[in-house]
Amino acid sequence: xxxxxxxxxLIFSIVVLNSAYAMFPNxxxxxxxxxxxxxxxxxxxxxxxxxxxxxxxxKMKILSLCFDSLLDYTPDFMIYNKLAEDYEIMSxxxxxxxxxxxxxxxxxxxxxxxxxxxxxxxxxxxxxxYWNRLYREKIKCLYWENATWDRWDRCGKSHxxxxxxxxxxxxxxxxxxxxxxxxxxxxxxxxxEHVWKEHLIPANTNDSDDMTIDxxxxxxxxxxxCGPWKIxxxxxxxxxxxxxxxxxxxxxMTVSWVGKDWPLYPKYVKRIFFKYYNTLDVFVLALRLGExxxxxxxxxxxxxxxLKDDPRIGFEINTDWGFTYLAFxxxxxxxxxxxxxxxxxxxxxxxxxxxxVLHGYGINGTVPIAITNPxxxxxxxxxxxxxxxxxxxxxxxxGYVDSNGDGWRDLPNGSAFALKFLIPTKYYDPIMxxxxxxxxxxxxxxxxxxxEVYVEPDALLEKxxxxxxxxxxxxxxxxxxxxxxxxxxxxxxxxxxxxxxxxEGYSNSEMDELLDAMICEMDDAKRADMVKDIExxxxxxxxxLTLYYRKNIEAYRQDAxxxxxxxxxxxxNRFSLHTIISFGYxxxxxxxxxxxxxxxxxxxxxxxxxxTDVTFRVYRSTDGSNYSLIGSVKGKLYYNDxxxxxxxxxWYFVTACVWDMESDRSNIINVTPGSPxxxxxxxxxxxxxxxxxxxxxxxxxxxxxxxxxxIYEVITNMLPYKCPVKYWIVEYRGKVPxxxxxxxxxxxxNGRKYYFFVTAVNGVGESPWSELVSAVPRWLQDKVENxxxxxxxxxxxxxxxxxxxxxxxGFEGFVIYRSTDGxxxxxxxxxxxxxxxxxxxxxxxxxxxxxxxxINSAEGPPSQTVKIFVPYxxxxxxxxxxxxxxxxxxxxxxxxxxxxxxxx
Numbered sequence: 045x046x047x048x049x050x051x052x053x054l055i056f057s058i059v060v061l062n063s064a065y066a067m068f069p070n071x072x073x074x075x076x077x078x079x080x081x082x083x084x085x086x087x088x089x090x091x092x093x094x095x096x097x098x099x100x101x102x103k104m105k106i107l108s109l110c111f112d113s114l115l116d117y118t119p120d121f122m123i124y125n126k127l128a129e130d131y132e133i134m135s136x137x138x139x140x141x142x143x144x145x146x147x148x149x150x151x152x153x154x155x156x157x158x159x160x161x162x163x164x165x166x167x168x169x170x171x172x173x174y175w176n177r178l179y180r181e182k183i184k185c186l187y188w189e190n191a192t193w194d195r196w197d198r199c200g201k202s203h204x205x206x207x208x209x210x211x212x213x214x215x216x217x218x219x220x221x222x223x224x225x226x227x228x229x230x231x232x233x234x235x236x237e238h239v240w241k242e243h244l245i246p247a248n249t250n251d252s253d254d255m256t257i258d259x260x261x262x263x264x265x266x267x268x269x270c271g272p273w274k275i276x277x278x279x280x281x282x283x284x285x286x287x288x289x290x291x292x293x294x295x296x297m298t299v300s301w302v303g304k305d306w307p308l309y310p311k312y313v314k315r316i317f318f319k320y321y322n323t324l325d326v327f328v329l330a331l332r333l334g335e336x337x338x339x340x341x342x343x344x345x346x347x348x349x350x351l352k353d354d355p356r357i358g359f360e361i362n363t364d365w366g367f368t369y370l371a372f373x374x375x376x377x378x379x380x381x382x383x384x385x386x387x388x389x390x391x392x393x394x395x396x397x398x399x400x401v402l403h404g405y406g407i408n409g410t411v412p413i414a415i416t417n418p419x420x421x422x423x424x425x426x427x428x429x430x431x432x433x434x435x436x437x438x439x440x441x442x443g444y445v446d447s448n449g450d451g452w453r454d455l456p457n458g459s460a461f462a463l464k465f466l467i468p469t470k471y472y473d474p475i476m477x478x479x480x481x482x483x484x485x486x487x488x489x490x491x492x493x494x495x496e497v498y499v500e501p502d503a504l505l506e507k508x509x510x511x512x513x514x515x516x517x518x519x520x521x522x523x524x525x526x527x528x529x530x531x532x533x534x535x536x537x538x539x540x541x542x543x544x545x546x547x548e549g550y551s552n553s554e555m556d557e558l559l560d561a562m563i564c565e566m567d568d569a570k571r572a573d574m575v576k577d578i579e580x581x582x583x584x585x586x587x588x589l590t591l592y593y594r595k596n597i598e599a600y601r602q603d604a605x606x607x608x609x610x611x612x613x614x615x616x617n618r619f620s621l622h623t624i625i626s627f628g629y630x631x632x633x634x635x636x637x638x639x640x641x642x643x644x645x646x647x648x649x650x651x652x653x654x655x656t657d658v659t660f661r662v663y664r665s666t667d668g669s670n671y672s673l674i675g676s677v678k679g680k681l682y683y684n685d686x687x688x689x690x691x692x693x694x695w696y697f698v699t700a701c702v703w704d705m706e707s708d709r710s711n712i713i714n715v716t717p718g719s720p721x722x723x724x725x726x727x728x729x730x731x732x733x734x735x736x737x738x739x740x741x742x743x744x745x746x747x748x749x750x751x752x753x754x755i756y757e758v759i760t761n762m763l764p765y766k767c768p769v770k771y772w773i774v775e776y777r778g779k780v781p782x783x784x785x786x787x788x789x790x791x792x793x794n795g796r797k798y799y800f801f802v803t804a805v806n807g808v809g810e811s812p813w814s815e816l817v818s819a820v821p822r823w824l825q826d827k828v829e830n831x832x833x834x835x836x837x838x839x840x841x842x843x844x845x846x847x848x849x850x851x852x853x854g855f856e857g858f859v860i861y862r863s864t865d866g867x868x869x870x871x872x873x874x875x876x877x878x879x880x881x882x883x884x885x886x887x888x889x890x891x892x893x894x895x896x897x898x899i900n901s902a903e904g905p906p907s908q909t910v911k912i913f914v915p916y917x918x919x920x921x922x923x924x925x926x927x928x929x930x931x932x933x934x935x936x937x938x939x940x941x942x943x944x945x946x947x948x
Contacts, residue, residue: 078314078626080605083336085327086472087281087320089502090262093233096177096542097259097510100501101522102340105616106318109286110156111233111269114147114166115226118301119611119619121525123226126294126308127153127161127234127270131226141205143218145225151212153293155236156274157265163208168196168237171204175247175256177544181532182229184563185222191252193217196237200253223566228529239268272309272622273316284318301611301619308618312625313605324471331357337604340616342596344474345403351599358602361405361595365414365613366522368476370483370589371508373515375549378455379463383442385586388516389428390435391486397592401478405597409590411579413531414523416613422576425583427590436490452493462493466507466517469498473520479591480518508547518591525612527575532559535582550587603627606702607654623654627705634660634698634710639812641715643747646685650698650710655679658700665695668714676701688717690747691808711772716809718747723785723802723814727902730819731826733794738786738902739802739814748807750782755789758799758816779805794821819854819900826904828858828895833910836881840912843879844895854900863892866911874898887916 088103093111114128125131130148137144153161174183183204191201196208205217222229243261247254267275272292276285294308319336321327328347330336332354343351343359351357370392372379379385394408407415411425428434439445443456454460467480480496487494494516499507507513523530533544536559537551558578565571582588598615600608605624608615625631634650641647648662659678663671664685677683688694695714700707723739730736737755759773777800780787792798799818804811828844835841842860849855857876861869869892873880885891890913897904 078312080313080316080338080621080624080626081336082316082318082338082340083321083327083330084318084340085321085324086341086501087284089280091264091275091278092259092262092266094173094176094178094235094257095259095262097505098502099178099505101520104522105340106284106286107267107275108233108271109273109618109621110267110271110275111235112271113231113233114149115230116299117227117231118299120301121227122301124299127166128230131230138215138217141217142220143225145216145218146209147214147216147230149212149214150293153270154291155239155270156268156289157236157239158291159236159238161234161236161270162211163214164196164211165237166214166234167206167208168240169232169234170206171196171202171254172240172244172256173232173235174204175254176259177533177539177542179232180544181529181539181563182232185218185220185225185229186216188217188219191249191254195253197241202254203249203252204254220564221566222563223568223571224526224528227526233269233271236268239265272618276315281320281322283320286316286318288314306619307622310622312623313621316621324474331599331601334601334604337601338616339599342594343599345405345597348405348597348599349403356601356603358600358608360598360600360608360610360615362598362610362613362615363407363416364594364596365416365524366520367409367412367414367593368479368518368520368591369409369412370591371517371519371548372587372589373512373548374551374587375512376515378444378461379515381442382586383438384444385589386428387435387438387442387444387490388483388487388492389586389589390431390438391490392483392589392591393430393486394591395430396482397479401475401482402592402594405595407593407595409592410583412521412534412582412588412590413527413575413579414525415593417525417527419572420527420575422579422583425576425580427583427586432486432490439490439492446491451491453491460493462495463487463515464497465494466497466499466504466514468504468518469500472501475594476518476520483518509541509545512541512547512549520594528562528571531575531578532563535559535578535587546587548587550585552581552585555581555585606657625654627702631700631702631705631707633707634700637696637698637710637713639696639713639715640721641717641719641746641812642744643690643718644686644688646688646694646696646715646717648683648685648696648698650681652681652700655681655700658702661699661701661706663697663699663709666692668695668712671695671697690718691716693809713812715812718806719809720744720746720750720804720806720811722811723753723804726800726802726814726817728800728817728819728900729902729904730792730798730821730899731904733792733821734788734790735792735798735800735819735821736786736788736902737800737802737817740785742804742811745804746806746808746811750804750806752779752781752805753785753787754779754803754805754810755787756801756803756813757789758801792821796820817900819902822849826897828897828907831893831895831907831910833893833912835912835914838887838914840882840885840891840893840914841879842882842893842895842910844907846878846897849899856898856901859896859898859903861894861896861906864889866892866909869894885914887914889914 084102088100090098093107112126115123116126117123127150128147129150132146134144134146149163170183173179186205188203188205191203193202193205195202207215209215240257243258244255245258247256264275272289273286274289276287278284288310292309297308298305321330331339372385374380398406398408411422413420415421444453447454447458465484468476470477484494484496508517533539534546535550535555537556539546541547558574562571562574605626607624609620611617611619634652637650639646639648656679659676661676662674662683664674665671675683693714693716695712697709697712699709720742721744723742725740728737755777757775757777759775777789778787797818797820799816801813801816828846831844833840833842857874859874860872860880862872863869890911892909892911894906894909896906
């Protein structure tokens, strides 16, 4: 019957969907190549990313794309620089600092309104966001008891120890060690002072001039950051659009992860259109009909079962970075009683939730942290098992019995009570709604009077974190990789709202001591053990009961975009958004096709970005005109053709394919089995009006000896490395016999860059191209001048003259050669200095030297040769020892003779 209801709902929703489309002014006809259409079935009601009450998950995902931080980390927790160009820890720290960290900002970074980021903006960010409970624990290590630090505008004093040294340099003054400083503190989103300074309110410290942001500020300018995306339009409960920020500072920058370089700026998608749908049925139907390409919220298991066989829709299933929990208001009776809370815990059938509600797409809840980082999980901490009989026994023993005969249990003093149980609406999250209903039914079955109140998420968050008007509630906590930060805010006594998120009023001195020690513990293993101890206490005290860890079922149109990548528990992340490519986008062809040729095989290789889901088709011809498909490979950048015949010339090209879409062809190459392999170690030297190219013989001559080498020039107005090979203009420049492995080309202009490759030719055919080499002829001398040598501290000291080469000249240094006979020279050293002290020279030997300039891995002509003799020391130790021994022997001989004569 469940599938019937879903099918009927989808059919009925077609009518609703058709009428709903009139709401959206920008349909897919607007631009299908660079626009990603995303479905959301609950919209956010404000644009303030720092509104600590409205922390609606979809809102935070979208708005986070607008901001950048000083540092960030990859999914494998490798830190990389963002707005910070560099940072260092001062040794020793300044003044009374526990640690001092100096950060240098990148220059020419602009906010979305064009204003340049300066150090003052960073100071402003940290000094005002400390008082915001979303960031207090991240910035706590910078809080000083006495407000002695200059405020960001130098118009007062602040408790927060951050100061601007100049426009691009900052100092962070830590009062305590914070092990996750570089992960948390320097990952705070930077906001513009010129926007937010008009939207501040006093922090009410009574002893400083600190201010904090107005969380009610919700203008579109509240989203101005210096991230790669910016808000273009926002129509509440209608649509939201993000566009790529064209003046983004990191447009050409990448970060390395899993062996690949990922762009910080979107390569293909330049616009994201978030459509709002007011029912889950229409939300899912929009994906099925292709009106959207991604669902921002996880799909329910029921819909997944009905859609998983649709070949147009792809799914990614990840364990969520968070947990769903039941919370108790411990300020109120009877929830202030741990026995009562334990009885409620016995009423939660977590196996039922995972098996029946989540259809197996979840894990039984235990501890109040995300389990994606297993090193922190206390596997021995287990909450009470589902047992209604045990729950009734606990309540009876504690005096919670029906004293007035109305069918509901009363307080031990006989007073009646009814619990207000806040549950998200089924429209917002059907899993939490069904879970809440199941728990409420079980509570009623054991005589607890409970009122189920289904609330929209924004109203729910206000009741929890602003008004604290609840007895119990169910919600989902979106966590981070490191639980140290949010555990403190959830469980420490000092973090009761508005200071933090301990809305339950939980207080335990043992817990507070552990939390305080945890955030300062620098030993990772010890800190992880502390986290486990904290989990154990929390499971015992039950301010929260972790219900389940969901497995997010993310759905997307795999016939619309490819190259999605899972990171941080979701495929909706910057790594995906900056690399996914639409089938409506000009589909890139493979590049740099080349071949390794043997007697009976041709091994083709090529280049392509994000090739995992791409199928490559290989085409071959024997006349250069009529091509046929000979094979294909998926997710590989090579193909070995073993159906070739020795001596027959073949032409090849490769295409990239996804679904029914095929790219343009790659560059065409022609090879002949039995021909040589390419020349090796090709080097180039540029002098005054000439270019000299040299190489080593091929690794394989092929079916017959090499008879000649051919030299070609690549002519292009772009860098050949950035220009598809098929657009290269290749011109033949000459040939030399097999006995000559260099080529001097004089038809060049100074100041222009030249590109060349070389091929080898035997009696069967011509080899594939060698590697490409380049050089720029300059009005610079070919070799060093005035080479001199002298003894300095007993060793040869060489010096010479050579002008400073330009930055793009390919200069790599000077090569020093040495000989002891003036004929057989060996490479001694490479230096970029114009002098060299040969401390390896031995005494009593004559040495010969010459120096070459090294440019683009090629050596220039040798300088003149100089020679010098290294004499022995004036009184070498071994000579002195020998003379001393002779002297002792003579004295002994004389003494013996004297004694003999005296005896006579």
